[in-house]
Every structure is written in structure tokens, then in C-alpha cells.
Amino acid sequence: MKDFIDPILVVVLLLNFVALGASRLRTLIQAVAVQGILLGFMIVMAHGSFMIWVALMAGATVALKGVVIPRMLFHAVREVVIRREVEPIVGFVASLFLGAVGTALALLFSKTLPIAHDHMSSLVVPASLSTVLTGFLILTTRSKAITQVVGYLILENGVFIFGLLLMEAIPFLVELGVLLDLFVAIFVMGIIIHKISREFSSVSTNMLSELKE
């Protein structure tokens, strides 16, 4: 089963680039949803044996990251967004280039960190770091509130990928807690996006610039 993890991680990395190059909000949200579903599959594969709590964990991940949260985001797009383009501060080509540089850096950096065991794919650490960087990039270079939420989700996906190495160390209860926190965070962000759109009749965070020195 573990042999499948590497190809899936490659797909996850490609999805990062899809997200970076996406000019439409729908594509961006779809990319992050597919990433969430792949994460759920990888949880089962990383564990090897099939136990009830692994199934629960994987199911919860797929349900939340692959279905519930993307649906919430689609709903927000339908309800509040006036224009459906992504509106980047840094252009798409430049974003893709930065994403490539980030991935290369992640590969280099993970070379300096010793990898413990041979039974796990060596791609996990660079894939995780590269996904975190991609999330950060989307978070900082896209001006819409919804795209910032998607950036945060991609960043969280990166952290979750690293968690695959530690399936035994992180108890079920804590993982559920992390997922619950993530869900509530996105939910609260959704409410705020709604309020932003009512207040400014736009969801661009460029409007949120009154508080500064």
C-alpha cells in the first residue's frame, strides 16, 4: 500500500501548481478539495493495516476537507462574490515561478534534515514543506478573502501531510480536535466573509486597510 503514497504526493504537488495558476475561484476550490480527498486516502495507506479508528480518521478528513469545507466555500462564492476571478496581487506566471522555487527549496531543505526510516516515502517531507509554502504564497498574494481562506487550507494540508509520518504518535482524539478546530475556523471565517461583503459590497481585503500606522 505504501508504494502508492509517492505517486499521490506527486499529484498533490501538481495540485499546488494548479492552485497557483488558477484564475477562477471554482478551479482553486476544486484543487484544494481534491487535495483533501487524497489526504484521506494517504492516511489509510500510511497506516497499512485497516483499523476502525484509521477508517474514522480518513473518513473525517475526506468528509471535511474534501466535501464540507469546499461546499461551504462554493456557497460563499455563490452568495457573496460579485466577480469570480481570483484577482492576484502577483501575476499567475510569477506565482507559478515562485511556487517552483519554493518546491525546489523544500527539496533542498529536507535534504539537510535527516529522514528517519526507510519504510516511508522520502517524498513526504519535501511535499509537506512545499505545500505549506504554496499555501503561504496564495495567502499573501491574493487579495480576496476567500482566496486567503483557501491559502490557509492548503497550508493546513501541508501540515497534515507531515502528520502522515506520525500516525502512531498523534492520538485519534487530538487529530479529531485539530480537524474540528479547522472546521470551526473556516466556519467563522465564512461568517466574517459574509459580513465583509455586506459592509463593503466586495470581498477584497484591499478594503481592509483602514487600521494601520
Added chain:
Amino acid sequence: MVFWLIFVPLIIAVAALVVPSNRWRPWLIPLAGVVHLGMTGWVLSCGHPVAGLQGWLALDPLGKLVLGLISVIFTICGFYAPAYLDLRPERQNRFFCACLLGMLGMMTLVVLSHHLGLMWVAIEATTLCTAPLLFFNHSARSLEATWKYLLIGSVGIALALLGSFFLAYSSLHAGLVPTLLLDDLVKIAPQLSRPWLHAAFVLLLVGYGTKMGLAPMHTWKPDAYGEAPGLVGALLAGGVTSCAFLSILRFYQICLAAPEAAFAREILVFIGLFSMAVAAVFMVRQRDFKRMLAYSSVEHMGILVLGIGLGGLAAFGALLHMITNGVTKGVLFLSAGNIHRAYGSKLTDDVRGAMRRLPVSGVTFLAGFLIVTGSPPGGPFISEFTILTGAINGGHYAVAAMYLAVLAIVFIGMGTTVLRVVQGVPSPQAASTAYRDRPQLVIPILIFLGLSILLGLYIPNSLTTALHDAVAYLEVKP
């Protein structure tokens, strides 16, 4: 008992969601505070160890200090809450009360958790509970502050989760059973993989440092504290930041046990001085007095990590400073809230003569400023002086000099703003609001003020012992 400490506030939070009366609901907040304080007092005085869930929850000497602090601050702020919410009868306060109580439960969970994953969940939960509190005024500006707080806080905390994973991986790499239990990690610390431990500490400092408001991750703080009701500001600056500080101490303790003391100390001293300096720059000529308080909080968070980084006597001073600063921030934020309400503005251009207009809140604001900048006989004077002595005894003369220079700049910068607010003749605009000082809104401030002066004049033996225990517990000998 350990479960009741966490669950009683949460149960009362659910009650707050159910109670229909907007007028009587806020009284649940002081009720929860008193019950929590009573249980905390009992737990702290009874002496026998408090633990639960097979080592996941435990009250250690460091936790005792923070638990006592948040319980006292919450209770005093709790008595301010009903009178404050009474001034805003037009606002539905159901979620405000429930989130405030949920925040108390989650802060308690942070203090008690000895499982680093559980602690992460609890810290993120405090972020989520406080976000609706910041939005209480429902204005465009508070919306902006809430968005920044939620997004910057969540991203920072996500990095802290990655750091926690790195730490667990460092034990896996050493061929040990991976764990996130604090007590186990301290025990096996010498065998942990060094590169992973270093990377973990940096990520955790950035992550939880965002929550604590250390520069350069402090950018949410002026916005959030500037727009939040004074009551929420006091709880954030005294309670939530202390919890984030505690979580940084947890990882610092693992680094000390590793033993990687030199690595961790250097980073802490640097980031401490940097935070102080950044705060000082923004405090000079600051026109908004609530934002000024936020920068003061950044400065004091810098002092805390600086003291811990210096170690020994300075670490003792830093832990004392956590308490004295938390209590004094109560004075400042609640007074500032009252002044804001009376003038309908928080800019020094509009706010003049607060001492004439509000004889109590104006004077306590001035007194709070003098105490927080380290004037005797306030508590922060003793704690800041202890950190200075620790720096000089340790031979860190350059650090001591910079520390004193920044404190002087802050005193002048903050003094200019505060004096403009309290002195002079009230502007005509001030007469337009009906707000006057009233007992329920000033007695909590006077209690905070009394406590912070008391800590400067006399530190009870039990507190000194608790502080010594905490330093001994933190600075484990490998």
C-alpha cells in the same frame, strides 16, 4: 477536580446560550469567575497533585502561576462585564457571554494540558472564541480587526502544529516511540535528533509567538486591541498572551533538557529585545491610546521572553513580570475603555482632560501608565528591576543597556500620549455623551490597581515559593 476546572466554564457558557434575558445573562460571567477562582484556590492550596487522563492533564508549578493569574483576571473583569454590557442594551450579548466563558474554559485547558497536541487544539480554540468578541461593535473597523486576528492567528498556529510534528518526529528519528507527551519528551530530550529539534523550536516560537504578539508577528495586535472592548483587551493582554507564553515555555523546557540551552536562549534574547524595540518605535507619537496599549503589550511580551532567555534570576523576574504585567494591563485596558466610551473617540486629538471629566478612570489610567512603565511602587518595577539585576549578574551588559534604553524611550513615548489624554480641559465633544464614571465600572479597576501596587510593596511568601518552584521546574538540569 481537573475536569471541573475546564468544564464548569463551558457548562455556564452553554447556560449563557440558553438564558433568554439580555439583562441578566451577563451575571453568569462573574458567577463563572467566582466558581473558577474558588476551585483554583482550592487546587492551589490543597497541595496534592492534580492530574488526569494518564498524564495528558496535569498542574505543574508553571501551570499553577498561570492558572492563578487567569482566574484572578477573569473574575475581576467578570464583575466589570455586567455594567459594561448594561451600557449597550441595544446589542445582543448572547454570543459575547458564551464566547467569554468558552475562552476561560479553553485557557484553563491550555494551562493543564501536558499533551502538546491537546495544548495546540486548546490554543486554537481560544483564538476561535475571541474572534466574535472582537467583532462585538459590528463596525467596519472591528470587522477588519477580527479578520486579521483570525487569519494571522490561525496561520501562526498552523506553523506551531508543524513545529509540534517536527518535535514528535525528532523522537521517532532517534529510534524512540514517537510521543507528544511533555513529561516523556523532557525525559528523552537528550536523545532527540538535533536538526529536527532546532527546526521545531523555531517554528513553535514563530507560531505561538504570533499568538503571544512578539515582533515581527505582532501585526494583528494593535488592530485587535484597538477595536476590542476594553474588557476583552484586558483578558487578551493578561490571559491569552500568558497562555501562549506558557506554551513557548513548554518547548523551551524541552530544549533546556536536550541540552540545547545556548541555542534557545540566544533566539529568545534576540526576539525579546527586537519586540521591545519595535514596540518603542511605534509607541512614540502614537495618537490612538488603545493602539498604544497594544504596543505596550508587545513590549512586555518582549520583556517576558528576554527574561526567560537570560535565565536564572531574570527568569524569576520574567515569571513575576507575567503576573504584575497581567494585573496592570487590567487597570489600563478597563480605564481606556471607560475613557473611550465617555469621549466616543480614542484619538488624542479629541480626548483631553480625562481627569476632570472622569475623576476615577482618568486617574487610574495615569496611575496604570506610571506603574506599567516601571515606576515604584508598582509591581512591574520589582519584576523589571529583577530582570535587569539578572542581566547584569549574568554579565550581559550590552543587553542590560539596550533594555534600559528601550524602557526609557517607552516611558517618554507612552507618557506623551497618556498626559495628552488625562490633562487639560475636556473638549466640547466630550459633553455630548452621557457616560459618567459609576461604581460598578471603576471598582474592578481599583481592585486591579490595588493588586498591582500590593505586588510592588509586598510579595507574599507563598507566591515567592511558587515562583521559585516554577523556575526550578522550568530550568531542568539535564
